[in-house]
Amino acid sequence: MPEYNLSPELIRAALTTVKYPGFSRDIVSFGLIKNIAISEAGGVTVDLIIESKNSDVPRYIYEGVMGVVKELQGVTSIDVNIDHHAPEAKKGSNDDPAAWKSSIAGVKNVIAVASGKGGVGKSTVSANLAVALSKLGYRVGLLDLDIYGPSMSLMFHTKERPGCNDKEEFIPVESHGVKLLSMGLLIEEDSPVAVRGPLATRYVQQFLRNTDWGGLDFLLLDLPPGTGDIQLTVVQTVDITGALIVTTPQEVALIDARKAVGLFQRVETPILGIVENMSHFVCPSDGQVYHIFGQGGGEREAEALGVPLLGKIPLDIDTRSGGDTGSPVALKDTADSMVSAAFQALARELAETLKA
Ligand SMILES: Nc1ncnc2c1ncn2[C@@H]1O[C@H](COP(=O)(O)OP(=O)(O)OP(=O)(O)O)[C@@H](O)[C@H]1O
Ligand SMILES: [Mg+2]
Secondary structure, eight states: OOTTOOOHHHHHHHHTTOBOTTSSSBTTTTTOEEEEEEOTTOEEEEEEEEEOSOTHHHHHHHHHHHHHHTTSTTOOEEEEEEEEEOOOOOTTOTTOGGGSTTSOTTEEEEEEEEOSSTTSSHHHHHHHHHHHHHHTTOOEEEEEOOTTSOOHHHHTTOOOOOEEOTTSOEEOEEETTEEEEEGGGTSOTTSOOOOOHHHHHHHHHHHHHSBOOOSEEEEEEEOOSSSSHHHHHHHHHSOOSEEEEEEOSSHHHHHHHHHHHHHHHHTTOOEEEEEEEEEEEEOTTTOOEEOTTOSSHHHHHHHHHTOOEEEEEEEOHHHHHHHHHTOOGGGSOTTTOHHHHHHHHHHHHHHHHHTO
16 A cells, blocks of 8 residues: 555545646546556556647657656656657548548648637528638538537528438538538437537547538638647648637637637637627618627737738628528628628638638
């Protein structure tokens, strides 16, 4: 019996305080710890396995593990062994770069639409941007990865079930000129989404790896809010061309936006720009502009991050009702709708940024 009750369980518990860089979850719950051994003399060995393209990740984790273990009583020496490798290529197709795990076959640009805070309008921006890009003639797909609260079947007014090809890949449904895949299309309307933890991760991987998009210029990924395990799965499974960060002009939303930015920067995904949603309200009766959530936040944030402010979307009744009735406001003629015009401008800016 060691003098200080040093045990693998105790060390494992201590390691739950080490977070995966950029994420709120810890390295134990992500399953990175392969083995913990303790010698009679109090020598601790921790073996980890890390799949990441970013070589900073193992370094951060190494330092985190060392820092935590050396504080435990009775530890005389520490050995941290990290088996670090880039994510594996898809099985059986190593010779075909188009089929590699880090890219989605046949998709030119994969854009993550993210925010730190919930309810700032990621899904609204994703849906309308997808429609606006499609109106410009691009081939567009939209993957709703908010599998805890999927909203795209409502926003596109479809309940059609995705098909399956003979390679057992999903075939997205099509609505308003956009190819669509969402958990909401796979579950029954009144069944609660009981998709948690590892199952959620598996669904996300399946959507990303096993979907036959049939050739796209843009695939937009509508992410859930925050920096949780779905985001980690996404950045570990595919190569993202870049991320769009949606925020409102408020300082509190901007603080959260910074967390989302940090996450993508850590995995070396470029931030394409900021989209300021609900940026102002134009009173329909007298045209007066009200800055309900403050003013200038998007500009300041873009400047601080050194990325462009790609668009400002007004707060607008038709935008909300269009989302609820399955008829995105971006479908409207840009001459009749200021918001449709704002989404069109955002789509052009994005295409220009990516030289698509
Ligand atoms: N520009 C806008 N004008 C008016 N209403 C808007 C606008 N943008 C979003 N909304 C409304 O705000 C609510 C939240 O938007 P949305 O669901 O797009 O946010 P989200 O960031 O995807 O939320 P979550 O974090 O829950 O996924 C919805 O009811 C939507 O219709
Ligand atoms: Mg959403």
